Amino acid sequence: MVGSVGNGLMDLGEKVEPLPEEFDPKEIVEPLPTESNGVGGEEGSGKRREIVLGRNVHTMCFTIKEPDADDEETGEREAYMASVLARYRKSLIERTKHHLGYPYNLDFDYGALAQLQHFSINNLGDPFIESNYGVHSRQFEVGVLDWFARLWELEKNEYWGYITNCGTEGNLHGILVGREVFPDGILYASRESHYSVFKAARMYRMECIKVGTLVSGEIDCADFGAKLLQNKDKPAIINVNIGTTVKGAVDDLDLVIKTLEDSGFRDRFYIHCDGALFGLMMPFVKRAPKVTFKKPIGSVSVSGHKFVGCPMPCGVQILRLNHVNALSRNVEYLASRDATIMGSRNGHAPIFLWYTLNRKGYRGFQKEVQKCLRNAHYLKDRLKEAGIGAMLNELSSTVVFERPRDEEFVRRWQLACQGSIAHVVVMPSVSIEKLDSFLNELVEKRATWYGDGKGRPQCIASDIGDENCLCGFHKN
């Protein structure tokens, strides 16, 4: 964090992403304000971007111009907009092709649904109660919810849920339900939990205790147990990660429950499962511990734009029906009650999900999960063969490895990084060919970073374990 910048002027610790070549910056991109000279770091250097609060940087911006009076006759406006969109589309194709770091399945075809883009579809409030607003897609939404409730073994008449805007909304919702069930409960979450969990604690003014993790990224239940014993007087609300964001680690749900029971918490706990990505993959992995409502969990959330693939972020939230009353209230205006976070909800997302689930079915997902796990193993093995330290958790398709030294390379492949490590999340849209192309480029670049005694790769044993690190010290 580089000081405070309350006056809104730009603070320049940051390198700015270069524009894709298709764009003509002179025509449509606003120039950097004059204060912004001396931007740190040259192109392609190893310098990391720093994140600065309180900024308002206009590096890339398609300015909206007031139409001229004669625009309609000349057609210039339409032509201008069409050209911006065409170039933008080209850049999207290129960016989609080189994407590896985020757990989004970019491989989908929703052409059949283009006919619906013309409608303002809004699922206000509760999916199970008709609102007076008729342009909705509850029929599809409830179909999708049923599918997930079945996947996680909760009876149709015992669940409640809704399609959210993203994984964050799912976590916000699950933790809020937990707090309403146990108003004085303490929130426990491993330190590798998604940042939205800690955001929730702050928003909701909940006491929050961070629990340590193992090298794999899983919650350390010894530490968890010790912290529970120090706070026996208050109920526990626990976020369990079904796939952590960075390492794809799956918390051991059974051990979490056992730890709670051994610490005397019996029925004074609420478990929310953040299954953003693996919540949908796990059920199809043999030998994986089961996420199921037959165990004493309260809610599960999963993202719809990740493994399923969807043009916009969305998610699925399933919880026990008897808990939702803690949250909901009457809202006559909508002729609906409101137990959601958002109220107005995107009605297109449920149709996208319904379409894919219907086409692929449980069997289709199973096949895709198997393919992802196979490809992830391939990537990890090839990295190690090339002398690059890498880790792949058993139930995961997230391959963690040393952070590439060149930030331009990181951005080109859109890798997500944290500290000294980066990761690739192998999704159905990530083929062996794409991985090969990435690997070849990495190996080639790496020779220029570390060849000729220019330095050595950093040790990342503390991140991925001694047995996975291949730095100078650990490779022997």
Place this chain on the structure above:
Amino acid sequence: MVGSVGNGLMDLGEKVEPLPEEFDPKEIVEPLPTESNGVGGEEGSGKRREIVLGRNVHTMCFTIKEPDADDEETGEREAYMASVLARYRKSLIERTKHHLGYPYNLDFDYGALAQLQHFSINNLGDPFIESNYGVHSRQFEVGVLDWFARLWELEKNEYWGYITNCGTEGNLHGILVGREVFPDGILYASRESHYSVFKAARMYRMECIKVGTLVSGEIDCADFGAKLLQNKDKPAIINVNIGTTVKGAVDDLDLVIKTLEDSGFRDRFYIHCDGALFGLMMPFVKRAPKVTFKKPIGSVSVSGHKFVGCPMPCGVQILRLNHVNALSRNVEYLASRDATIMGSRNGHAPIFLWYTLNRKGYRGFQKEVQKCLRNAHYLKDRLKEAGIGAMLNELSSTVVFERPRDEEFVRRWQLACQGSIAHVVVMPSVSIEKLDSFLNELVEKRATWYGDGKGRPQCIASDIGDENCLCGFHKN
């Protein structure tokens, strides 16, 4: 509220919306569970639906079926899905045609953007800071934000903002920023504020004081001042309605500020303006008091799917840059900081907004606002001519009138109702022809409800004022 239904069985105080005729319920709709006999109220009766918590009703649901092994060869699955979608589309056309009650502009043509539906566009985190995820639309988002900042007179380098998922997210964000600026502040909001304001207070564990309203729906500043004086020791966070949900009433921002100052609050207050609908209309209404950051306000939110029109809910949030630091924190994982509520954000919505703003410009919106106000006056006048009590606030296009007695009629025209009143929100998609068709049907039906001494319309003077009510007692 009809008791608690913790066991998930259906509780049957509610009438269920009939399926549109295009649907063949036998084929694709799940039947009502057998517990659901004796649904209250016959078709078309005047009975109001009651809202029951803890329900899970599967009245309309397109079940997702596991594909058969030979589905790919027979093509049956594809045919089934195509037929569901075609019928759904037909029902959307019909529902869109008969829509009057919600403030959504359903008149838009985004055909030029269909080419982008194929991409998973996600604006993670802060709009002004590049994330490593390349498939985003920040260039469009920042263009839209600039346009709104200019509309509300906040300098480009002094604002921060983002495109939200809906008006609710805007209110959640504005109130959260207020709370972070004044952690022990009390939230004040008129009782006619949108329900999301009170939801926020509960979520954020804030003390919340409801302020009375005038008949128009505006906040009653006498009551506000009295309540401020009783709580002088704590800062004030105020939600100001730029158009209330039900009556379209605009709180008098200047009077709110004066009341705060007269009560000795000087700089110990934060004002959030909920401009869900009128935030975008007001600037184009002559004589309307100005919403501007030249006054001591902290944030403004407006919905994108309302006056602008958009296939999915979205909104715009603009606030002062120096306030956002209270909220944000570093999140290395995204190479972005997170001062939003949602984290992952729909990247298509900014492009829809950018497209419309660019095409219409300030002048185009001005014309549409004028048309809406004209048509709203037409509707109010014709209602009164027909002997139906009605009210239209001066700066508003929301016409409030007696609640139609027949719930089927209410649902057919998708009217939003509260207590004894209903409203129509005149949007650009609501033409004189549509209003005439609605009026003719209402007048005709009304004769059957109240003709031949069958009873009288209810008095609604307490909702819309003596001078607007046309019940037996007030019409003389």
